[in-house]
Amino acid sequence: MTSTGDPAVDIGAVDAALTETVRRTGAAIGALYLLSPDEQVLHLEALYGAPAEFAAPWTRVPVAAPAPVADAIRQDRLVWVGTHEEMAGSYPRTAVALPYPLALAAAPVTGIRRWGSLLLLWPATRPPRMTRRERSHITSACRNLARLLEEAAEAGSPVHGRGPRILPVTAGRPVATPALAAADFAERLPGGSCSLDLEGRITFLSSGAAELLGGDAGQLLGTLPWQSLPWLDDPSYEDRYRAAVISREPVAFTACRPPDRWLDFHLFPDASGISVRILPSDEEAPASLRPTPSLHTASPARAGQLYQLVHLAAALTEVVGVQDVVDLIADQIMPAFGAQGLVLSAADAGRLRITGHRGYPSRVVERLDGLPLDTSFTPAGRTLTTGTPSFFSDPEEMRRIYPEAPMISGKQAWAFLPLIISGRPVGCCVLSYDHPHAFTAEERAVLTSLAGLVAQALDRARLYDTKHQLAHGLQQSLLPHNLPRVEGLRVAARYLPATRGMDIGGDFYDLLVLGDTAAAAVIGDVQGHNVAAAALMGQVRTGVHAHATLGTAPDQVLFRTNRLLIDLDPGLFTSCLYAHLDLAGGRLCVATAGHPPPLLRLPGRRTVPLDVSPGPLLGVDPDATYPLTEIPLTPGLMLALYTDGLVESPGVDLDDSVERLARCLDRADDRDLDLVIDTLLKEVRPTGQNADDIALLLLQAGAHQSR
Numbered sequence: 001m002t003s004t005g006d007p008a009v010d011i012g013a014v015d016a017a018l019t020e021t022v023r024r025t026g027a028a029i030g031a032l033y034l035l036s037p038d039e040q041v042l043h044l045e046a047l048y049g050a051p052a053e054f055a056a057p058w059t060r061v062p063v064a065a066p067a068p069v070a071d072a073i074r075q076d077r078l079v080w081v082g083t084h085e086e087m088a089g090s091y092p093r094t095a096v097a098l099p100y101p102l103a104l105a106a107a108p109v110t111g112i113r114r115w116g117s118l119l120l121l122w123p124a125t126r127p128p129r130m131t132r133r134e135r136s137h138i139t140s141a142c143r144n145l146a147r148l149l150e151e152a153a154e155a156g157s158p159v160h161g162r163g164p165r166i167l168p169v170t171a172g173r174p175v176a177t178p179a180l181a182a183a184d185f186a187e188r189l190p191g192g193s194c195s196l197d198l199e200g201r202i203t204f205l206s207s208g209a210a211e212l213l214g215g216d217a218g219q220l221l222g223t224l225p226w227q228s229l230p231w232l233d234d235p236s237y238e239d240r241y242r243a244a245v246i247s248r249e250p251v252a253f254t255a256c257r258p259p260d261r262w263l264d265f266h267l268f269p270d271a272s273g274i275s276v277r278i279l280p281s282d283e284e285a286p287a288s289l290r291p292t293p294s295l296h297t298a299s300p301a302r303a304g305q306l307y308q309l310v311h312l313a314a315a316l317t318e319v320v321g322v323q324d325v326v327d328l329i330a331d332q333i334m335p336a337f338g339a340q341g342l343v344l345s346a347a348d349a350g351r352l353r354i355t356g357h358r359g360y361p362s363r364v365v366e367r368l369d370g371l372p373l374d375t376s377f378t379p380a381g382r383t384l385t386t387g388t389p390s391f392f393s394d395p396e397e398m399r400r401i402y403p404e405a406p407m408i409s410g411k412q413a414w415a416f417l418p419l420i421i422s423g424r425p426v427g428c429c430v431l432s433y434d435h436p437h438a439f440t441a442e443e444r445a446v447l448t449s450l451a452g453l454v455a456q457a458l459d460r461a462r463l464y465d466t467k468h469q470l471a472h473g474l475q476q477s478l479l480p481h482n483l484p485r486v487e488g489l490r491v492a493a494r495y496l497p498a499t500r501g502m503d504i505g506g507d508f509y510d511l512l513v514l515g516d517t518a519a520a521a522v523i524g525d526v527q528g529h530n531v532a533a534a535a536l537m538g539q540v541r542t543g544v545h546a547h548a549t550l551g552t553a554p555d556q557v558l559f560r561t562n563r564l565l566i567d568l569d570p571g572l573f574t575s576c577l578y579a580h581l582d583l584a585g586g587r588l589c590v591a592t593a594g595h596p597p598p599l600l601r602l603p604g605r606r607t608v609p610l611d612v613s614p615g616p617l618l619g620v621d622p623d624a625t626y627p628l629t630e631i632p633l634t635p636g637l638m639l640a641l642y643t644d645g646l647v648e649s650p651g652v653d654l655d656d657s658v659e660r661l662a663r664c665l666d667r668a669d670d671r672d673l674d675l676v677i678d679t680l681l682k683e684v685r686p687t688g689q690n691a692d693d694i695a696l697l698l699l700q701a702g703a704h705q706s707r
Contacts, residue, residue: 010152014159015046015167017148018118021141022048025134027120028248028271032109032145033061033069034116034159041331042069042116045159048167049121049271050245051199059164060331065315067094068106069117075652078135079106082128093315100246103128107138111146118142123248169198169272191279198273200224200241212278214257231258244269254281313450316457325454325461326356333450334358334431337443341411341432344458345380346419347373352380352428355458359432364409371406378405380428383416387425389448390416394436413437415444417451421459429454483511486519488583489701492673494681496645496694506533506574507643507695508541512548517584520548520557523641523697524576524595524618536570540618544578554578554591558615558626562593565619574618577641581633583701588633591626593618596647599662600631601638601670607662635702640665645692646684660684673698 014032022030029049033042042061063070068079068091081087081104088095101124109115118141152159183206186193192209194202202220210217213229226233237255244251244267251267262281267274315328330342341359345352354369373381379390379402392398392414398405411432419427429451439447483491493509506526513519522544526533543561552560557578565574577595581588590598590610594617601607615626640661647657664683668676677696685694 010155010157011159014145014148015165017145018046019048019167022120025120025137027122029121031119032116033119035114039063044164046165046167049169052164052166056336059335066091068104069119072106072117073108073114076108078138080130100243102247105138107142109142109145111150115146115149118145125249191277194276196274196276198245209278212263240267244274313453316453320461321465322355322458322461325457329454330358337431339431340434343430344427346427347384360409367408378402379416380430383418384425384428387418387420389418391439391444393438415439415447417447419451419455419458421455427458479508480510484513486513489519489699490673491699492677493697494677506537507693508537509695509697510541512545514548519581521579521641521697521699523643523695524574525643527573533572536572540574554580554589555626555628558591558593562618562624563622566622573620576618579639586633588631590629593626596642596644599640599665601665603634603636605666607665609658633701638670638698638700641697643695645694646696648692670700673700
């Protein structure tokens with residue numbers, strides 16, 4: 001008898017729930033993705049209704065990626081794509097790599113915690129809109145999957161990390177056995193008949209089909225047609241099979257069996273496989289379908305590899321920094337080619353400097369970093385010098401050509417790929433294997449093509465990193481390095497730049513000491529994300545500081561700063577909130593210029609937005625006025641000032657985001673305000689990804705600041 005904590009029981013329950021969900025919803029394909037422990041990547045855990053090769057580009061999906069399964073968990077919503085046209089508009093990268101008519105739903109699997117996403121695909125024959133009943137079924141299925149995952153974790157046998165598992169489509173169904181009558185029926189039909197499973201293997205072949213295909217039935221059974229029949233080894237033919245599996249719609253094509261016999265293939269798919277009718281073509285096929293004569297003897301790349309190449313190429317166009325390039329290669333290119341190690345190197349003063357790596361211990365990286373560019377000493381040096389890729393299937397092959405190369409990594413096979421930009425090698429990408437690996441002609445061609453794409457992405461990433469460092473250095477120099485200590489007031493602040501994009505923003509904050517018993521807090525956001533915005537932010541801070549230190553009232557501080565911006569005429573608008581804290585008198589006075597209202601956490605942990613009457617943005621109206629809002633500054637009261645990057649998200653109502661932030665502040669332990677900020681950022685931005693800059697300033701009255 002199997003124990004409760006038996007992993008097989010827990011995995012089986014999850015797999016059965018996924019299988020049942022696919023069948024109940026009428027979907028053709030279903031997949032379960034689970035979050036990695038750091039919640040940055042979704043891993044494919046289980047797949048139903050398609051072979052593993054189909055999912056190769058999507059076995060690992062970064063949570064920040066523009067993909068349906070990532071949006072579902074990141075935005076905590078059900079994502080529905082009813083047509084391929086919608087897919088092309090909303091998810092162009094996915095549409096390029098999955099160019100078939102289909103409908104798709106991705107839903108978050110959440111319970112006590114976030115577990116991952118459920119993905120369902122339907123043939124294009126279904127209606128393009130999802131009914132309320134279907135949505136309810138999917139939501140219920142996600143709750144059930146979350147419950148099973150939680151039970152598995154509590155029982156000490158978590159499901160995560162055991163996939164990807166390919167679930168059999170025959171589970172729970174009676175397995176059909178060959179019947180003599182059916183075989184006789186197929187034999188009597190004109191032409192030929194055969195059957196493929198979802199993996200593409202031939203499971204049945206009539207004598208007529210074997211004759212037309214020009215092969216022996218015994219040798220063809222169990223094989224993939226494009227491997228056992230060289231004249232079908234063309235990506236366009238394999239693509240027709242892939243289209244039939246995914247779309248579940250009939251597909252037809254014409255192929256030439258050498259030397260000149262044209263055959264029509266008609267594919268009829270369902271959830272268990274594909275029935276194929278093969279007939280002699282009535283007329284010669286059009287020129288567009290005829291194979292092009294070639295002097296090359298190498299077989300073309302598999303359709304799956306071509307789609308994978310297209311998918312990775314699209315992904316490389318979206319990377320930002322050098323680390324993004326390293327992560328993409330490690331997360332998608334390495335698994336796609338079965339590699340276990342990665343080293344990215346660039347030439348620097350006659351030596352190879354490692355710019356990124358994965359799958360190597362630090363001690364090995366330290367020894368490999370800085371090797372000389374000696375073409376007789378290392379294959380990386382030769383690759384970088386000549387721009388020619390090198391492949392070594394085992395250590396002996398490496399030693400034979402490079403006897404002096406250091407063999408310190410323990411790897412057993414290597415692909416050295418040149419990174420060429422404008423015809424000039426600038427770096428080297430090394431993929432390595434823990435075991436000997438024979439590189440096929442297909443792999444060599446695809447890897448060489450990928451290296452060119454990686455080189456272009458790496459060149460852009462270096463430029464971005466340089467500009468990013470310069471721009472954010474400017475912005476950081478304009479922000480306060482340390483907040484002043486104010487007796488009777490606890491303070492903490494945080495500034496986070498946007499995680500994507502090359503430019504900088506104009507978010508700012510400040511805390512001003514106004515005598516022994518008063519202080520002023522200011523926060524704002526300049527329109528735009530460029531150096532001009534950062535420069536204007538510095539001018540606004542200076543203007544506010546100058547007027548505030550003269551003892552000017554909050555409304556007049558904003559009024560005079562507004563006039564300054566009108567005179568400067570920068571062409572940019574600025575939101576700003578100014579709060580005067582009278583610690584001796586116990587009063588808080590606030591004026592705002594179009595900025596989000598602050599949150600007040602009252603003693604007893606009840607957080608509410610402060611009801612303020614906003615004035616217009618700074619730099620718009622020279623005669624604008626800024627109403628004052630005054631409330632008691634009671635001991636223990638906490639004030640949270642923030643910019644809109646913290647609460648604004650695409651597709652999420654702003655009021656809901658502010659309410660969520662207030663609930664998080666309610667629950668936070670206020671003994672350490674820096675930990676409060678950590679909690680707020682983790683709760684509101686769980687993925688750590690933010691499209692806009694974030695500034696956050698916390699103040700709490702009635703306590704001496706700890707030293």
